[in-house]
Amino acid sequence: MQTVVMPKMGDTMEEGKILAWRKKVGDPVARGDSLAEIETDKVNIEAESFAEGVLRKILVPEGESAAVGAPIALVGAPDEALPDDGTVSPSAQPAQAPAQPGEPVPTAVGAAYQPAQERAGANGASSAIPAPTTETAGRLFISPIARRIAQEHHLDIARISGTGPSGRIIKDDVEALLAGQQAPTVAPTIPPIAPPVAPTPTQPTVPAAPAPATPAAAEGEEVEAVPLSAMRKTIARRLQQSMQTAPHFYLTISIDTTKLAELRATINEYAEALPEPVKVSMNDLIVKGVALALARMPQVNVSFDGERLLFKKRINVGIAVALEQGLIVPVIRDADRRGALDLARESRRLVEAARGGTLKPEEFQGGTFTVSNLGMFEIESFTAVINSPESAILAVGAIQPTPVVVEGQVVVRDRMKVTLSVDHRALDGATGARFLQELKRLLESPMGLLV
Numbered sequence: 001m002q003t004v005v006m007p008k009m010g011d012t013m014e015e016g017k018i019l020a021w022r023k024k025v026g027d028p029v030a031r032g033d034s035l036a037e038i039e040t041d042k043v044n045i046e047a048e049s050f051a052e053g054v055l056r057k058i059l060v061p062e063g064e065s066a067a068v069g070a071p072i073a074l075v076g077a078p079d080e081a082l083p084d085d086g087t088v089s090p091s092a093q094p095a096q097a098p099a100q101p102g103e104p105v106p107t108a109v110g111a112a113y114q115p116a117q118e119r120a121g122a123n124g125a126s127s128a129i130p131a132p133t134t135e136t137a138g139r140l141f142i143s144p145i146a147r148r149i150a151q152e153h154h155l156d157i158a159r160i161s162g163t164g165p166s167g168r169i170i171k172d173d174v175e176a177l178l179a180g181q182q183a184p185t186v187a188p189t190i191p192p193i194a195p196p197v198a199p200t201p202t203q204p205t206v207p208a209a210p211a212p213a214t215p216a217a218a219e220g221e222e223v224e225a226v227p228l229s230a231m232r233k234t235i236a237r238r239l240q241q242s243m244q245t246a247p248h249f250y251l252t253i254s255i256d257t258t259k260l261a262e263l264r265a266t267i268n269e270y271a272e273a274l275p276e277p278v279k280v281s282m283n284d285l286i287v288k289g290v291a292l293a294l295a296r297m298p299q300v301n302v303s304f305d306g307e308r309l310l311f312k313k314r315i316n317v318g319i320a321v322a323l324e325q326g327l328i329v330p331v332i333r334d335a336d337r338r339g340a341l342d343l344a345r346e347s348r349r350l351v352e353a354a355r356g357g358t359l360k361p362e363e364f365q366g367g368t369f370t371v372s373n374l375g376m377f378e379i380e381s382f383t384a385v386i387n388s389p390e391s392a393i394l395a396v397g398a399i400q401p402t403p404v405v406v407e408g409q410v411v412v413r414d415r416m417k418v419t420l421s422v423d424h425r426a427l428d429g430a431t432g433a434r435f436l437q438e439l440k441r442l443l444e445s446p447m448g449l450l451v
Contacts, residue, residue, distance in 0.1 A: 001076035001083055002051040004035065006060075008068045009047075009361045013040050017065040017230060018072065022046070023055045029075050036072070041234035043328075043359045051075035057082060065230075142169040149174045231326040242388045246304075246423040250383050253436040256444050257399050257414045260285055263446045267340055280344040283319070283373050286396060286418075288343055288449050289442040290371055291315050291335035293435055300435045301368050303389040304426040318367035318387060319347060321354045328354050329387060331367040340450060375399060381417040391426035392435075395419040 006016050017039040023029055034046045035055075057074040060066045074082065142150075142157055146169050150157050153174075160177060162169035228236070260282065267280045294301045294315045303310040315336040318329035330350035335343060353359045370387045375398040384395040395418065402415040418439070422432045442448055 001056070001074055001080055002053065003071045004049065004051055004073040004075055006038070006066045006068050006070050006072050007047055009038070009040050009045055013068055014234075015065050015067045015230065016040050018060050018062050019044060020062055021058060025055055025058060027055050029053055029055050039230055041230045043354075043361075043364075044357050045361075049075065053080075054078045056080070146171050146174045149178075153178060229325050231323075231328070235326050238388065239385045242386050246386050246388060246391075247425060248383075248386060248421050249424050249429065249432075250419055250421055251429070251432045251436055252381060252417055252419040253440055254402075254415050254417050255440050256404075257282070257416055260443050260446045261399075261414060263449070271341060274341075276345075278341055278344050278348070280340055281347075282375075282399065283371070283396070284340065284344040284347055285446065285449060286373070286394075286443065287317050287319060287332065287335060287347070287371055288338075288340060289439055289446075290369065290394060291317050291338075292442055292449065293439040294369055295336045296438055297431070297435050299431055300392055300427060302391050302426050303368075304391060304423060305389070309426055312368040314366075314368065316366050316368045318364075318370040318390075319350070320370060320372040320384075321351055323355060328359070328364060329367060329370055330354050330359055330364050333366070369393070371396060375416065381419055383419050384421050386421050386423055391423040392432070393421045394439075395421065 009016070019037040019039050021036050022034045023036075029035065029049050029051060031048075031050060031052050033049045035049045036047045038045055038047050053075045054077065055073060056076050058072070059074065060070075060072040066072055076082075142162070147157065149155075149171060150160070150169075155174065155177065157169060160169050160173055163173055264280055264282060264285060271278050271280065294317075298311060301312045301315055303312070314334055316331045316333045317335040318331045320327055320329050330353070332338070332343060332346050332350065338346065350359070350363060353363065367387065367390060369390055370384075370393040372384045372393060373396040374382060375396055378398050380400065381397040382395050384393045386393050397417045397419075399414050399416045401412050403410050404413050404415065405411075406413070418436070420432050420436055422429075
């Protein structure tokens with residue numbers, strides 16, 4: 001009997017949600033067959049089978065989630081007996097609470113499984129979070145998330161009652177205890193310095209003022225709770241991690257785009273006569289300028305891993321794309337080596353794939369620098385959060401007619417503000433400033449983008 005596990009379809013993927021099973025129990029399965037449609041933190045993708053035989057059992061039904069590496073199905077011979085090792089489908093035990101999203105299904109395999117995201121930190125460093133274990137007496141299961149929360153609050157996991165399948169301790173059990181729904185499980189280890197003293201008549205006890213009610217809890221106010229999508233969960237976690245771990249600083253410069261707009265018009269006029277016409281956008285030319293600036297200043301094309309600076313040999317520029325469900329950053333590989341038309345075609349292809357939910361994992365991984373453009377929304381300037389493990393991100397504002405002084409005369413020129421967010425662990429202010437100066441020079445004398 002072969003166990004099919006939740007595949008890891010991206011560096012940031014921690015769990016996947018089964019949207020639809022392409023095979024039913026009893027259907028033959030060959031290697032390469034599409035088994036299920038899975039929602040990840042980035043895209044929806046078809047999971048292929050690496051097993052061969054007959055689909056004997058579905059462990060994670062449609063609509064349920066499972067951690068990366070957790071068992072989701074069993075494939076074997078038609079007459080092969082199903083293992084009697086506690087492997088159960090969440091729907092097969094209605095008397096027990098279903099597995100929570102992100103909690104692996106408790107099986108003999110899953111009990112010893114430690115998800116990749118808990119084995120390694122943000123930069124691949126070893127994590128201090130131990131793997132979930134089973135106790136021989138009573139066979140106690142605890143999920144990685146529940147164990148981490150319990151350790152952070154110094155709770156005795158041996159005294160927590162599990163409500164998950166097979167008595168598994170899940171996140172809700174730990175949070176219920178912390179909310180006071182169960183008795184405290186760990187006694188104080190530090191004795192009080194002195195016994196409490198009763199207040200004297202001359203020193204009456206003043207009751208504490210009640211905590212102000214939050215807006216969400218205001219009487220009569222209605223609140224709709226909308227569960228986070230896998231993508232939104234990942235965005236929240238990664239951006240919080242970036243702001244907490246990377247000391248950001250920001251540099252802003254104003255760039256004259258008059259000549260850049262003229263160059264774009266010339267390129268597009270030429271491109272209209274091609275067998276496969278393509279429109280070059282201002283953002284395409286900005287990405288090209290960024291790529292050439294990175295090639296000339298490789299010290300910006302780095303990552304910080306805690307002990308070393310990792311200089312990237314390729315220049316892969318990510319372009320932030322806003323979707324209804326969140327933000328995704330497809331990557332234009334070797335952007336410095338692409339011509340303007342080739343870069344524009346690749347950008348259009350990636351944006352369309354992102355909006356259609358058909359991006360492949362390799363198309364949004366491996367970026368070394370990101371460009372985020374909100375100019376189309378008339379945003380004059382903004383600061384962006386660094387897309388870890390990169391060390392910088394460029395925020396591009398709107399192009400606006402601006403009065404400036406040229407050769408002693410006040411004239412109106414098209415200008416835009418760009419802001420570089422920099423990880424101070426990897427780069428210093430002077431390095432970031434020189435990078436912006438080089439980008440400004442390239443975009444204000446844009447013929448260099450075509451050479």
